[in-house]
Amino acid sequence: MTAEGTRTPALMIQGTGSNVGKSLIVAGLARLFADRGLKVRPFKPQNMSNNAAVTADGGEIGRAQALQARACRLAPSVHMNPVLLKPETDTGAQVIVQGRRVATLRARDYGSRKAELLPKVLESFSEIESGADLVLVEGAGSPAEINLRAGDIANMGFAEAADLPVLLVGDIDRGGVIASLVGTHAVLEEAERRRIKAFLINRFRGEVALFDRGLAEIAARTGWTSAGVVPWFAEAARLPAEDALGLAEGQGSGPVKVAVPVLARIANFDDLNPLRQEEAVTLVLVQPGEALPGDADVVLLPGTKSTVGDLAFLRAQGWDIDLAAHRRRGGRILGLCGGYQMLGRTVSDPHGIEGPAGTVEGLGLLEVDTVLTPDKTLVEAHGLHRPTGVPVSGYEIHIGRTVGPDCARPLVDLDGRPDGALSADGRVAGTYLHGLFGSDAFRGAWLAGFGAASTLAYDAGTDAVLDRLAAHLQAAVDIDRVLDIARSR
Numbered sequence: 001m002t003a004e005g006t007r008t009p010a011l012m013i014q015g016t017g018s019n020v021g022k023s024l025i026v027a028g029l030a031r032l033f034a035d036r037g038l039k040v041r042p043f044k045p046q047n048m049s050n051n052a053a054v055t056a057d058g059g060e061i062g063r064a065q066a067l068q069a070r071a072c073r074l075a076p077s078v079h080m081n082p083v084l085l086k087p088e089t090d091t092g093a094q095v096i097v098q099g100r101r102v103a104t105l106r107a108r109d110y111g112s113r114k115a116e117l118l119p120k121v122l123e124s125f126s127e128i129e130s131g132a133d134l135v136l137v138e139g140a141g142s143p144a145e146i147n148l149r150a151g152d153i154a155n156m157g158f159a160e161a162a163d164l165p166v167l168l169v170g171d172i173d174r175g176g177v178i179a180s181l182v183g184t185h186a187v188l189e190e191a192e193r194r195r196i197k198a199f200l201i202n203r204f205r206g207e208v209a210l211f212d213r214g215l216a217e218i219a220a221r222t223g224w225t226s227a228g229v230v231p232w233f234a235e236a237a238r239l240p241a242e243d244a245l246g247l248a249e250g251q252g253s254g255p256v257k258v259a260v261p262v263l264a265r266i267a268n269f270d271d272l273n274p275l276r277q278e279e280a281v282t283l284v285l286v287q288p289g290e291a292l293p294g295d296a297d298v299v300l301l302p303g304t305k306s307t308v309g310d311l312a313f314l315r316a317q318g319w320d321i322d323l324a325a326h327r328r329r330g331g332r333i334l335g336l337c338g339g340y341q342m343l344g345r346t347v348s349d350p351h352g353i354e355g356p357a358g359t360v361e362g363l364g365l366l367e368v369d370t371v372l373t374p375d376k377t378l379v380e381a382h383g384l385h386r387p388t389g390v391p392v393s394g395y396e397i398h399i400g401r402t403v404g405p406d407c408a409r410p411l412v413d414l415d416g417r418p419d420g421a422l423s424a425d426g427r428v429a430g431t432y433l434h435g436l437f438g439s440d441a442f443r444g445a446w447l448a449g450f451g452a453a454s455t456l457a458y459d460a461g462t463d464a465v466l467d468r469l470a471a472h473l474q475a476a477v478d479i480d481r482v483l484d485i486a487r488s489r
Contacts, residue, residue: 008129011486012164014139014155014196016180020171021202023064024236024469026138030071032470032479038133041080042068045121046114046140046154048085048093050267050305051241054395058378059099060084063240063270068136071466082124083117083153085110088265088306088354098124101376115151118161125162134486137164143192144184156192165485166196167227173203178214185222197485198227200477205232227485228477238277238465240270254280256450259296261286264313265305268397271336272302274437277461280452288313292322297450298332299323301339303434307372307400308354311342311362320363327365333428335366337398340420340430344368344402353399365428368404368421375399381433383414387426388445394435402432412436 013029015022026042033040044065053066059078069076078099086094092106097120105113129135140154143166151157159166168184170177181199188196199218204211208229215226237251258275262285275281286292292299299322304310314320327333335343343366348359353372362370382393392412396419404421411420411431420431437443437458444454473479 007163007489008132008135009483009486010129010135010137010162010164010489011482012137012139012159012166013169014143014159014166015141015169016144016171016177016184017142018140020169020174021230021236022138022169023068024233024239025169025200025202025230025473026136027064027068027071027239027466028469028473029477029482030068030136031466032474033134033136033483034072035467035470039131040072041074041128041132041135042072042138043079043125043128043135044081044138044140045125045158046083046085046117047081048087048140050086050265051270052084052086052096052268052397054378054380054397055099056380057099060096060378060397061099063268064138067240068138070462071470077128079124079127082121083114086267086305089309094305099378111148111151114153118151118153118157121153121158122161134483137162139166142184143168144180144187146187156188156195159195160191163489164195165488167482167485168196168199168224169202170199171202172211173205173232177201178218181218181224182221185224193223196222196224197488198481199224200227201229203232204229227481230473230476233469233472235465235468238273239462239469240273251276252278252282254278254282254452256280256298256447256452257282257284257293257296259284259286259292259299260302261292261299261314261317261319262288263302263304263310264288265310266302267305268303268337268434271434271437272300274443274456274458277456277458278443278447279455280447280450286319288317290317292319292326294325294329296326296331298334299326301333301335301342303336303398304338304342306354307338307341307347307370308349308360310338311347311360314342314363323363323365327428330427333365335430336436337396337432337434340366340432341370341400341402343428343430344370344404346370347400348372366404366421366423366430367406368402368430370400370402372400377432381414381419383412383416383419385412385442385445386410386418387422388442390439390441390445392433392436392439392442394433394438396432397434398432402430 047062061081084096406421409422410418
């Protein structure tokens with residue numbers, strides 16, 4: 001509340017589908033309004049992603065909301081994303097509420113229980129809007145998914161509960177934007193249609209004036225008016241992707257070739273973002289069914305939401321054979337979090353956390369063993385890279401403990417404790433630390449080991465892209481109208 005009897009201005013950004021650009025629209029608007037001197041706060045009632053961020057108080061939220069908090073020049077809070085769903089199988093997900101794991105549920109069971117979470121979501125929203133000048137709320141997927149409308153807390157269900165006006169985003173780059181906007185109008189209830197105050201066209205390529213007739217058709221068929229047409233923003237690729245839809249291809253043509261097998265339950269893949277941007281790196285994302293390239297300098301095993309399941313998936317692709325051959329050729333291997341666990345001799349799950357209780361054989365590339373445990377480590381971490389002495393920082397988000405002879409050669413020291421492991425020849429390494437490559441000093445030292453140099457200031461570059469995204473939206477969107485809509489609440 002902004003004053004006695006008034007409500008905090010707020011606007012919900014919904015989309016005609018997943019990956020239409022909602023997250024970056026919110027991030028760009030957040031930076032724009034923050035630069036105007038407003039106290040802006042991001043909020044997403046429900047997110048589904050295995051790309052999570054750790055908050056200072058040891059909770060976890062979607063990585064997109066952490067980026068939006070950064071756009072607001074704020075530290076992330078668990079209340080910015082009170083419900084986070086982290087898929088573990090095709091039909092089930094870990095449920096995180098206000099930063100803490102509460103259950104693992106099948107999709108059918110979650111669907112029948114999600115309405116129970118609305119009080120927690122509204123509690124978090126109240127925390128976020130307290131003291132704010134403006135709250136920018138992001139929907140999930142699309143309100144047109146009317147099969148999910150009962151008990152909805154992600155789109156119109158939340159907009160109704162919090163009484164929020166809505167701006168609807170459509171992605172013209174994928175084609176069919178007129179149909180997606182008009183089709184959304186067709187399936188919504190009349191009260192939901194009225195809640196949408198304007199629409200926004202995103203990712204337009206070409207001359208905007210050529211779409212004037214399209215805007216007129218959408219307005220005529222829906223009664224909604226346009227808030228703008230946002231041209232394609234090429235630098236969006238330099239910001240962390242929210243989900244695995246952003247992992248379609250690698251990037252770069254530098255001398256250091258880094259191969260990353262895309263696991264079925266890949267998690268926290270924003271670890272790759274700094275490498276994407278390094279001029280010295282060629283990042284190759286190896287899709288299922290493809291072989292690991294024989295000329296890779298290093299194979300990076302990323303994090304996973306299901307170590308045991310992705311070990312089986314990795315073997316089904318033949319990547320275990322490729323990794324063994326890469327090792328025999330003298331290639332380097334680095335495992336991050338779940339990737340680190342896979343590199344060991346065994347992974348034991350005595351409590352049946354990831355499936356049937358038992359022990360599975362690891363890749364045997366590090367002399368370590370992992371036991372999965374019910375307690376979850378969620379902590380921001382700072383320290384030093386043992387081999388070079390350069391500073392590192394990031395976060396841990398994992399279950400399990402790893403021990404063994406190679407742990408006597410830790411990769412990093414974090415807040416006074418050793419973490420990770422190195423093989424005797426130093427060519428295979430693993431660590432629980434996410435965000436390792438976001439540390440400029442470490443990345444520079446790591447590339448120097450391949451005879452290459454870093455040219456990237458990662459954090460400063462991310463902020464610069466957010467600034468340019470804000471300017472991009474300023475030029476394309478009726479910003480005063482957007483603010484008026486938020487204040488009409």
